[in-house]
Amino acid sequence: MARVSWWPVPPSDVVVVGGGAAGLSLAHRLVATGAATVTVVEPPEGPLRPPQRTWCYWDHGAGDFDEAVAASWPLLRVHGPDNSAVTLDPAPLSYRMVRSATFERMMHARLARTPGGQLLRATADTVRNVPGGAEVRCTTPDGRTLTLRARHVYDSRPLRALPPARTRLLQHFRGWFVRTDTHRFDTAVAELMDFRVPQPRHGLAFGYVLPLAADRALIEYTEFSRTPLTTAAYEAMLGHYTREILGLGAFTVETAEQGVIPMTDARFPRRVGPAVFRIGTAGGATRPATGYTFAAVQRQSQAIAAALRDGRGTVPPPHRRRALAMDAVLLRALDTGRIDGPAFFTDLFRRTPTQRLLRFLDGxxxxxxxxxxxxxxxxxxxxxxxxxxxxxxxxxHPMPRTGESS
Structure with a gap:
């Protein structure tokens, strides 16, 4: 269990605002390497806490988060709209899933074991620069006001508005965690994109299947388009996909997750003052053309820890300029309809060597x-x-809703 503080809170070198993947990864990296002492400000249980969700990434060999990995797959598959399929072997890489609740428990435990790390359950109200550093004003669960001061503050909270952009699409989805009455899934294969679903008039849509056991899987319906759907519309699409396309037979929906990820060529400022920085999606860690964030967050955390050890208060960019430029072209081409999305991605996976393509997607x-x-x-x-x-x-562009979970 994490070392949770309310009052008083010992001072630390760094305050991290937000206890999601970006905030907890950075806090862990800073205390594990001895780069800084850290206080993580994380909302108490209630409406301000984000819904539970899953993160996926590619890795090989033993990783830093193996104990939080819910499942992994040695093979990937993409289905074209014509029912053709291509199966990819990304060895030595495998595709891995982490569930947010498990990841948070693991990181809380690591902070509790490591000197210099602490967790504060409170609502961060304001973050501002002050002489010699920055301060975070918080409200504790019992209603008290608390002010934290540190040399640096790293803020991972979602932005209220997106920066100006030439193109903004949304990756929006709803997923079911299902259990089938019989064995229906190949646990070695992750269905990365299944374009056999009905395509929207603008953008593209695909199914996404991550088997957790022979009779259990996460199944999602995902769109790249300008506007999210209603929950009822997602449910209808998932019902069609699971019954008519996958032919699962009888199954039970155990839980669901829903979300919206901006896909934009906006420029995300990483520094908002001499001592205040943005990290995670707010700091541009989400890859514009894919929505993947988790691996970039780890790179960003390592770079920040190295910078602090060297006496530099900076947040290096999570993606190279060349990668962002290529993503901007792809987003615009999809948004204008100049390219056929399902054909584009199917051909990309079919005609590109797997390891090269995965390196490309990872920048x-x-x-x-x-x-x-x-x-x-x-x-x-x-x-x-x-x-x-x-x-x-x-x-x-307005900031999209981040979705819901049930």
Whole structure:
């Protein structure tokens, strides 16, 4: 159990606001490496706490979060809209799932065992720069006001509004954790994209199947489009996918998760003052073209810890400029309808060597590798989009709802 504080709170070098993947990963990295002492400000139980959710990433060998991994898959599969399938072997990588509740318990326990780390259950009301550092004003569960001061504050709370962007799509989804009456799932294969679902008039849609056992799986319906659906509409799509396409037969929905992830070429400021920084999705860690965040959060946490050890109060960018530029082109091409989304992604997985493609999705490819991948895409449509992007204005967009869980 984490060392939880209410009053008084010993001072620390760093205050991390928010106890999700970004905040807890950074706090763990800082205290584990001795880069700084840390207080994590995490909302108490109630409406301000985010719903439970899952995070997925690629890794190989023993990882830092193995005890929190709910399942992993050595093979990936993509289904095209014509029912063709391509199965990919990403060895030595495997695709791994972490559930947020398990991850948080693990990180709380690690903070409790490590000198210099503590958890404060309170609502962060304001964060501001002050001479010599920054302060966070909080309200404790019993209604008291508490002010924390530190040399640096790293804020992972969601933004109230997105920065101006040329393109903003949403990756929005609802998933069912199902249990079937008979064995229906191949536990070695994660269905990464199944385009056999009905496609929306704008954007694209796909099914997503992560087997947890032969009779259990997380099954999601996901869209890349401008506007989220109602919960009833997601339920209808999931019902069609599970019964008509997957043919699961009798099953029970045990729990559900729902969310919205912005897919945007906005520029996310990582520094909001001399001593206040944004991390996680608020700091640009979400990969614009895929929505993946967890692996980038780990890279960002390691870079911040190294910077603090070296006496630099900075937050290095979680993604390279080249990767963000390519994502901006892809988002615009999808949004304008210049490329057929299901065909684009199916061909990308079918025609690109698996390890190279996964490195590309993780932003770790060379220019030569990226050039070879680019030649496997609709070159004319992508070039036209790349030429027009610099002339498009950036406009503000409202922040999408983050979704719900049940």
């Amino acid at each position: 770790a490819t060379s220019i030569r590798e990226e050039w070879s991948i680019g030649l496997r895409t609709p070159v004319g449509a992508m070039l036209r989009t790349a030429v027009e992007l610099p002339f498009l204005p950036r406009r503000p």
